[in-house]
Amino acid sequence: MVGSIEVKGTPYLNGTTQNHNGLEEKLDEFRRVLGKADGDLLRIVGVGAGAWGSVFAALLQDSYGQFREKIQIRIWRRPGRAVDRVTSERLFEVINSREDVLRRLIRRCAYLKYVEARLGDRTLYADEILKDGFCLNMIDTPLCPLKVVTNLQEAVWDADIVVNGLPSTETREVFEEISEYWKERISMPIIISLAKGIEAAFDPVPHIITPTQMISRATGAPLENILYLGGPNIASEIYNKEYANARICGAEKWRIPVAKFLRQPHFIVWDNSDLVTHEVMGGLKNVYAIGAGMVAALTNESATSKSVYFAHCTSEMIFITHLLTKEPEKLAGPLLADTYVTLLKGRNAWYGQMIAKEKLSLDMGDSFTGKGMIQGVSAVGAFYELLSQSSLNVQHPDENKPVAPAELCPILKTLYKILIKREQQPRAILQALRDENSNDPRDRIEIAQTHAFYRPSLLGQP
Numbered sequence: 001m002v003g004s005i006e007v008k009g010t011p012y013l014n015g016t017t018q019n020h021n022g023l024e025e026k027l028d029e030f031r032r033v034l035g036k037a038d039g040d041l042l043r044i045v046g047v048g049a050g051a052w053g054s055v056f057a058a059l060l061q062d063s064y065g066q067f068r069e070k071i072q073i074r075i076w077r078r079p080g081r082a083v084d085r086v087t088s089e090r091l092f093e094v095i096n097s098r099e100d101v102l103r104r105l106i107r108r109c110a111y112l113k114y115v116e117a118r119l120g121d122r123t124l125y126a127d128e129i130l131k132d133g134f135c136l137n138m139i140d141t142p143l144c145p146l147k148v149v150t151n152l153q154e155a156v157w158d159a160d161i162v163v164n165g166l167p168s169t170e171t172r173e174v175f176e177e178i179s180e181y182w183k184e185r186i187s188m189p190i191i192i193s194l195a196k197g198i199e200a201a202f203d204p205v206p207h208i209i210t211p212t213q214m215i216s217r218a219t220g221a222p223l224e225n226i227l228y229l230g231g232p233n234i235a236s237e238i239y240n241k242e243y244a245n246a247r248i249c250g251a252e253k254w255r256i257p258v259a260k261f262l263r264q265p266h267f268i269v270w271d272n273s274d275l276v277t278h279e280v281m282g283g284l285k286n287v288y289a290i291g292a293g294m295v296a297a298l299t300n301e302s303a304t305s306k307s308v309y310f311a312h313c314t315s316e317m318i319f320i321t322h323l324l325t326k327e328p329e330k331l332a333g334p335l336l337a338d339t340y341v342t343l344l345k346g347r348n349a350w351y352g353q354m355i356a357k358e359k360l361s362l363d364m365g366d367s368f369t370g371k372g373m374i375q376g377v378s379a380v381g382a383f384y385e386l387l388s389q390s391s392l393n394v395q396h397p398d399e400n401k402p403v404a405p406a407e408l409c410p411i412l413k414t415l416y417k418i419l420i421k422r423e424q425q426p427r428a429i430l431q432a433l434r435d436e437n438s439n440d441p442r443d444r445i446e447i448a449q450t451h452a453f454y455r456p457s458l459l460g461q462p
Contacts, residue, residue, distance in 0.1 A: 027064055027071060030261040034160060034190075042071045045155045046163040047174060049077035049126070049148075050372045051235040052194050053165015054135035058143040058239060063264065065144070074147040075165075076155035081126035083117070083136065087369060091129070091139050092118035101142045105132060108145075137372040141236040153181045161190045164215065167373035168197025168283070171211045175218035188221040190254050193228050196282035197375040200382040205457045206389040208382070210279045212250075213460070224251035227258060228275050230282040232337040234345050241266045249275040276459050277325050284320060285339040286376030287383055288313040291415050292343040293352025294429045306343075308433055309411075314339065315441035316409045320387070322448040323394075323405055323455050348376035356426040362419065377419055384416040392455055397447050405453075408444065410435065 027042075036042050046057040057075040064071050083091070092114050095101055105111040110132050116122035126136040127150050133143040149155040156162055156178050166174055171193075182188070195211035212226045231246030238244045245268040248259045252273065259271040272278060292309055299305035317335060321328035343349050351374045354360040366374040384406050386392075393402035406413055414432040417424045 023063055024067055024070075026261060027067055030257060031070065033257045036160070039069075041069075042161075043159045044071065044073045044161040044163065045149070045159045046075040046165050047152075047156065047178070048165035048167075048170070049075055049130055049135060050165055050167070051135055051138040052233075053163065054130065054138070054143060054146070055235040055239045056163055056165065056194060056229075057146055058133070059262075059264070059267065061144050061146060072147070074149050074155060075130070076149045076152055077127050077130060079125070079127050079150035081136065083124040083126060083129060084369065085120060087136070087139060088114070088117040088124055091124075091134060094134075094140055094142065098142060101133070104145070108132070137370060138236055139370070141239055143239060152177060157181045157185075159189050161192065164191060164193040164195055164211065166195060167375055168195045168199070168211045168214075169373065169375070169378055171195055172214040172218055175215050179219040182219060188219070188225050190258065191215055191219075191221060191226045192248070192258065193226065193279075194230070195375075196230060196279070196286060197379055198280055198283040198382050199378075200386040202386075202389070206386050206392060207458055207460050208276075208280055208386065210276055210283075212275060212279060223275075224253055226250060226275075227255055228279045228282075229262075229269075230278060230338070232341040234341060238267060244268070245270065247272050247278060249273065249278045251275075274325075277321075280324060280459070281317075281321070281335045282338065283375070283379045284317055284383065285335065285342050286346075286348045287379050287412065287415065288317065288339065289342040289346050289348035290352040290355075290374075290376045290380070290419070291411055291429050293349035293354075294356040294418075294426045295352075295433070296349070297353040297356035298427060298430055305430075305433075309429075310343070311441045312433060313411055315444040316411055318445050319408060319448040319453075320383070320405070322453045323387070323392070324458055326454050326456075328448075347371045348374055351376070352426075362422060380412070380415045381420045384412055384420070386458070387412070392458070394453050395451065397443075397451075408447070 031042050034042065044060060046053050054075065057073060060073045065073060095105060095114055102111070105114070113122055113124065117124045127148050130146055131148045133145050135143060164171060193211045193215060197211065199209040201207050201209050212228055215221060215226055216223050227248050227250035229246055229248045231244065233244045233246060243266050247270050248255050248262065249272045255271040259269045262269045291313060292306065295305055295309045314336060317339065318328065321335065350371065351360070355362070366377040387406040387409065388404045390404060392405055394405055396403045410432045414424065414428050418426055418428060
């Protein structure tokens with residue numbers, strides 16, 4: 001009988017069983033920084049419930065949810081997204097493999113609906129299972145129960161901190177709606193964006209638009225209130241307390257206290273002032289992760305071929321960073337670390353593999369159940385179209401003539417032809433590596449280091 005199961009194991013962390021370990025003091029300090037009076041809840045809401053957005057909310061809930069009179073942590077997602085039968089069956093397997101989760105659902109009288117969904121007698125919805133701690137994009141990693149809101153106005157109108165967990169492709173639209181609910185606000189909240197992706201704009205000059213810029217323009221929030229959090233992380237591993245680190249970037253006023261508030265023993269958060277460049281780099285590595293997945297699939301996981309690809313793609317990324325920032329050396333470590341983990345286990349590399357194996361087609365779009373949005377696809381288009389502009393021309397080192405920066409990035413160019421123009425098949429990525437006329441990756445790095453390529457206008461700077 002279900003009701004007679006004896007459960008052993010580690011107590012489930014849902015924000016009520018942890019020792020304080022200085023957490024309350026850290027929360028009180030953060031509340032003081034924000035000017036919160038006694039009895040006035042610190043309200044944090046996540047907007048968007050993908051894997052990273054859900055894990056971020058769950059980490060906060062696990063740490064601070066026990067202090068119910070001081071903090072409220074909620075997450076918004078759209079209602080009405082049905083969970084398909086295959087996912088429901090897998091969800092049932094996950095529940096029954098985890099005694100702590102099974103016990104919790106029984107205690108909450110929530111287990112029966114998963115039995116009914118497994119049998120096909122009931123349809124589950126994404127917002128419904130999220131309340132029980134299951135993110136649709138990451139069902140193999142149960143989270144703590146979350147407070148879920150499906151009405152966007154209710155979620156954000158009085159929030160002190162808003163966490164953007166939306167894909168970059170959805171950020172502008174949702175925050176334009178949010179701006180309607182903030183018209184009567186006296187002061188803007190702190191906004192932490194987790195989104196990695198960019199858009200290209202060409203008027204008045206070619207430049208990049210990042211999610212934080214989209215948010216600022218949509219809501220009128222000052223950029224000093226908007227932070228970017230990114231790093232070499234896989235969401236499920238962070239929640240399972242694998243050691244990880246991240247950087248929160250933005251104005252000193254908020255990034256330093258927020259970094260301290262977010263820091264945990266297994267999740268170290270550093271702070272940095274360079275918001276936009278780190279944000280752009282977070283989008284850039286997704287581009288090359290797709291190519292890495294293709295190479296892995298097409299070469300039967302050849303370590304040699306993958307290392308050749310890594311040499312070429314990192315040289316292109318280093319070249320591009322010299323266009324974007326005056327001091328690119330400062331980005332080398334964070335960019336390579338983020339690229340490395342994305343190539344190993346990210347959704348963009350998975351997508352590249354599935355495309356190369358013909359298990360997915362380009363006509364299926366770039367959003368998939370269990371994975372979420374493949375943001376590298378739109379980033380390929382944005383970076384290539386931006387770096388193809390003649391106004392950004394650089395001097396070709398061998399031919400001694402001006403060329404668009406994209407012409408010195410054969411992998412980026414090939415990915416554009418495969419994914420956006422659809423002129424070539426995935427196997428073309430291997431030809432881009434084997435082209436006898438291509439530069440040694442070392443030469444591309446040397447070109448970048450010895451020429452004045454910096455284009456501040458790309459990031460909207462004079």
